[in-house]
Amino acid sequence: MARLSPTELAEEISRFVNGAGDDNIKELAELMAKDHPTLQQLKTGLVFQFIKHMANKPYTDARNQAASEMSKAALEGIRQMWVKKFVDSGMTQEKAELQSHACMKEITLPFI
Numbered sequence: 001m002a003r004l005s006p007t008e009l010a011e012e013i014s015r016f017v018n019g020a021g022d023d024n025i026k027e028l029a030e031l032m033a034k035d036h037p038t039l040q041q042l043k044t045g046l047v048f049q050f051i052k053h054m055a056n057k058p059y060t061d062a063r064n065q066a067a068s069e070m071s072k073a074a075l076e077g078i079r080q081m082w083v084k085k086f087v088d089s090g091m092t093q094e095k096a097e098l099q100s101h102a103c104m105k106e107i108t109l110p111f112i
Contacts, residue, residue, distance in 0.1 A: 016028070048078075052071075052075065054068050079101070080100075082099070083100045086099050
């Protein structure tokens with residue numbers, strides 16, 4: 001059972017990033033990457049869910065426009081990765097493109 005609710009944790013993360021400098025944020029990311037491999041997988045899933053939400057925001061302004069654009073580019077890079085994997089496994093380019101779009105509807109990472 002998580003100690004904080006999703007709402008409480010989201011507020012805590014907002015407080016942290018609002019007051020932290022770049023060095024603190026880099027340190028947090030580094031510490032998160034040193035965690036147990038299963039937790040690394042779960043944290044990466046969390047990050048991708050956030051990226052999906054940022055890429056699909058119906059409204060942006062100057063304060064979050066770069067985050068939205070970077071998120072869209074990240075998702076396109078992931079989609080292209082899937083296309084390459086499918087083509088490398090013997091699928092036609094056309095079928096790989098279609099399959100990559102299906103995969104992108106629900107980006108999830110496998111559990112171990």
